[in-house]
Amino acid sequence: MSFPVLPTTAFVDPFGQNRAAIEDIFQTVTQAILNHLTQAGKRAPLPQPVTTAYPAIPEQPGAIADLLAPLQTIMAESMNPAHPGYLGHMDPLPTTASILGDWVAAALNNNMLSVEMSPVLSRLEPLLMAEMAQIFGLGDRAGGLLVSGGTLANLQALTLARNVKLGCGQSGLARQPSPLILASEMAHSSIQKAAMILGLGLEGVGLVPTNANAQMQPDALETLIRAALAEGKRPFAVVATAGTTVTGNIDPLVEIHRIAQAYDLWFHVDAAYGGAIAFSPTHRHRLAGIEQADSITFNPQKWLYVTKTCASVLFRDMALLDSHFRIAAPYMNAEPRWTNLGEISVQGTRHPDVLKLWLSLQHLGKAGYAALVDGSYALTAVMVEHLRQRSDLSLATEPEMNLVCFRGCPPHLAPDRWDGWNAQAQQRLLKQAQVFLSLPRLRGHLWLKAVLLNPFTTAGHLAPLFDQLDDWLRQG
């Protein structure tokens, strides 16, 4: 390489000319990462960054060693999901295997756009996705794709649903009746985003009321469908949620599927979060009905602890992607037996997330994941018991997974000041107790939300949290 201005370590020389220097950098960064991860419990679960300016793009090259200090600062000020007190979101500490999978993927820099650009990984993905589809019981024609986040998984599922049910892949939606997706009022905002992108507009989502447990009411779904048909709209899909974002509840899948069938709707299950319980023989019955889905969103980046992003969209009939979605790319070589995945995905160039998922599943096995899911449920039971013992702490819903959403109702304060109390409690827990709960808005109020994902969080961490809350509740 003859570029005098470039640092000699800009690239790894494919003939090993700069091996010693590269090895030195690899060692230094690996040690920094090791130190960071093995000391996560000593840092705050959610640091507040003090750095507000970052070096601009320089004119001249720099020494890679000089980047280590800013990199350490970035690491120290980042969200710290490995801390046992980090409970606020569906964002886990990652498996060791998935970290290593991402390390290898970065070095290989292959491309899931085509088989030619990722000869091994474009073969591995459809095989693994077909296995995943079987875990949900989707049948012989099923398979799936990994996409970069659950929002894209929902987008891809609803694009296919629209194309199949409305036949609009060629001529579009213009001059047609208004299409409609039905989803519960607790469904993730990515459903609205998908409707907006898909050309349905925000009015293209009909929000179905939920019961006290944040679950879609099937009667209300049917009422909405009939009203839409009467208005000349064209309902074409229903989205059931298995693991709502704020409370982790599950829509009644069997009844929703029955209604979807009756009205010829595509049945999509957004199990981005809750799909993981399919790995637990003890708890998978809660997903009964999911095996009837036309498509499922399931994100290993959440409760399977795989580094982000790792999200999947599974289809009962993969052939529909060929007939109702595929956009050919004539600049890519076609392999006879294997699909250029960029032609059937909402993405083109794509990161090989399959490697870290496959490695994590190989390392932990189905039994390992079952233990993690079951352990989460056990810890949730402990937390729920703490809450039931306290009349001044109120549960938002009956937990069905490992999400516990509650709020303090301090008796000495008027109810219109409870939101303020909970917001303050959230900040005090973060600053004084090293516990991060998030503060979602639900039914017009602020709540405290815990996601009991972290296997290093124990019942011993929960008791002092409630002692602390008791203190503050007594103070009013």
Next chain:
Amino acid sequence: MSFPVLPTTAFVDPFGQNRAAIEDIFQTVTQAILNHLTQAGKRAPLPQPVTTAYPAIPEQPGAIADLLAPLQTIMAESMNPAHPGYLGHMDPLPTTASILGDWVAAALNNNMLSVEMSPVLSRLEPLLMAEMAQIFGLGDRAGGLLVSGGTLANLQALTLARNVKLGCGQSGLARQPSPLILASEMAHSSIQKAAMILGLGLEGVGLVPTNANAQMQPDALETLIRAALAEGKRPFAVVATAGTTVTGNIDPLVEIHRIAQAYDLWFHVDAAYGGAIAFSPTHRHRLAGIEQADSITFNPQKWLYVTKTCASVLFRDMALLDSHFRIAAPYMNAEPRWTNLGEISVQGTRHPDVLKLWLSLQHLGKAGYAALVDGSYALTAVMVEHLRQRSDLSLATEPEMNLVCFRGCPPHLAPDRWDGWNAQAQQRLLKQAQVFLSLPRLRGHLWLKAVLLNPFTTAGHLAPLFDQLDDWLRQG
């Protein structure tokens, strides 16, 4: 952590309890990666995988050490873009800094969905994207987003274009006139994919004829717009390409912008590949007119050598994302000064690609990237000179970047057998000369395509390639 069934190395203990075992694994994998990268020149540029089956998801956990052998096989059989003979696609060997950025990102496992989930990196991204927008001269209100691949960048730009020009974010496209995007017949297939997803259908893209140099013909563009208007359609955006996929040519940006203005069209420039030449004071004049764009797709994962994925979509007026795209997510905390990027992106949860981009720019500097771009142009000139000396090798277009697309026209064969000759030459080069050219279809024929990205590829590699082709051409 008390999960007897789990391997003790399943996670990195946040209190360092398994540090020695984790360090051992980190060292082993880092060494494997180091060996792989520093010996890339000794392997084939594009291996043909011999492995066709991969272990299924096991019931029980495994030892992480047992995963090293399959991981080595996967690495050995993957696309090898670091080989100096790998010339087939716009897929580079990655910068050292971007590999390290991905390593750190995997360990942090932060989430670009919200500021709370990536306190540092959600601040860094808008600052860096604003700088990038300035490199293209987009003005004071400009900024951008990183998205997971260029297809999503084009999708996001065209979604905003549609919402701004047609005002359909709320009520959708139904019952409206048919919207139309104009793009050249050489535009990337992600434009068609975007039109299909956006509810325009494939008929929603008008393909503008190109000249002999694969560049959009402005007269033809204007003719198509007028015809569409006469048919009652609603043209709303024109996509100019700066760096076509097969030949690396650049549409006439200034003239296209003038027409876009005259007909009130959104002006999008797909500079996914070619945007990199903005870093070269010598060559950036070729992009004149890009500073007038409403939006630009630019992918650092290509000619800036950043690991995949790293793609960006830049906007002249970032405020339009707030007014015409944003989908609020009420479960996320709002920071006063910073945007939850998941609300204004086609994605929600997203990998922090900003870290590796920022590190690469810090390490190489603008001058380093200018040297790489200029070096690519110099090598392209050498290759073009080889081609000009040979009457039986024919260029598809005049190269404007570092893509050289050509085909053999062996005089002893009838022209209808030239496709077969070129397909055979491609395979023979791969197997006998360790050179991977891709074999795209263009204007009904097969061509050989070289992308001269790799800084370890020199004029010394090109001479034997042409000697080889000369031999085969003489054989007919």
